[in-house]
Amino acid sequence: MENDQPLSNEKSMEIIHQMINQAKTNITDNGLSWLLWGTMLFLTSLATFCFISIGAENIFLGWNIFGLVTIVLLAYGIFKPRKKLVKTYVGDLMKLVDIGFVVSVFTVIFAMNIAVNPNSGFGFLLMVFSFFMLVKGGAARSKVLMIPGIIMWRQYKTQQHQSSSITLC
Amino acid sequence: MEFKELDPILHSQLRLAVISLLISVREAEFTFLKEKTNATAGNLSVQINKLKDAGYIEVTKQFSNNYPQTICKITKKGIESFEAYVNALQSYMNPGTE
Numbered sequence: 698m699e700n701d702q703p704l705s706n707e708k709s710m711e712i713i714h715q716m717i718n719q720a721k722t723n724i725t726d727n728g729l730s731w732l733l734w735g736t737m738l739f740l741t742s743l744a745t746f747c748f749i750s751i752g753a754e755n756i757f758l759g760w761n762i763f764g765l766v767t768i769v770l771l772a773y774g775i776f777k778p779r780k781k782l783v784k785t786y787v788g789d790l791m792k793l794v795d796i797g798f799v800v801s802v803f804t805v806i807f808a809m810n811i812a813v814n815p816n817s818g819f820g821f822l823l824m825v826f827s828f829f830m831l832v833k834g835g836a837a838r839s840k841v842l843m844i845p846g847i848i849m850w851r852q853y854k855t856q857q858h859q860s861s862s863i864t865l866c
Numbered sequence: 867m868e869f870k871e872l873d874p875i876l877h878s879q880l881r882l883a884v885i886s887l888l889i890s891v892r893e894a895e896f897t898f899l900k901e902k903t904n905a906t907a908g909n910l911s912v913q914i915n916k917l918k919d920a921g922y923i924e925v926t927k928q929f930s931n932n933y934p935q936t937i938c939k940i941t942k943k944g945i946e947s948f949e950a951y952v953n954a955l956q957s958y959m960n961p962g963t964e
Contacts, residue, residue: 783894
């Protein structure tokens, strides 16, 4: 882009629209973290199914490992050096959504290990996950995230019908 | 009908592009602006300095992982000037509506 070209009013408006759109399209997601998360969830669910099938004593062992791996990945994500070329207001908001999600998930998991019925707790986890997927999917304009988020909400309702109410000590 | 005067600082292709980018983000690095505007580093640097001297943007120079980093951020004066510029443009393009 040169600077000394004569600038018409129409050209000015075109530049403004073009640049604002350029900044908007910068909010992207390479999907790697979602693929990793999905794979981990699948393997953990499969492990839980196997534990139930063989009548293992601790059927939630897979989820405990899942939690530990998640903590390690989160720590790596926070502390790894990265070069961020631009900071957006939406990016700031999404960071807060990420923090809220992680705190909510770990609070529910902690509660499930202390006092809350695991079936009820799992329903709450589904609800938090679906909320997170809906918000992140909306920000990235990704139906691949939004639709499963809505489906998980449906699963949450089903889960709540099946499980008993939460019992806190 | 009286037309509003277009701000000469903003009525320039590259400076307008930089301000339009910065209005949409909280802050942006020099390389981001260079990539989005397709400008040369030298030209962009000159135009950024002009915007800075006019008080339209803040420029912070720092080091990140031993690499120099120039971060640009639009100021309140920059936002007001951009809004006034867009209003003036609209009054030129749609004279009947003002």
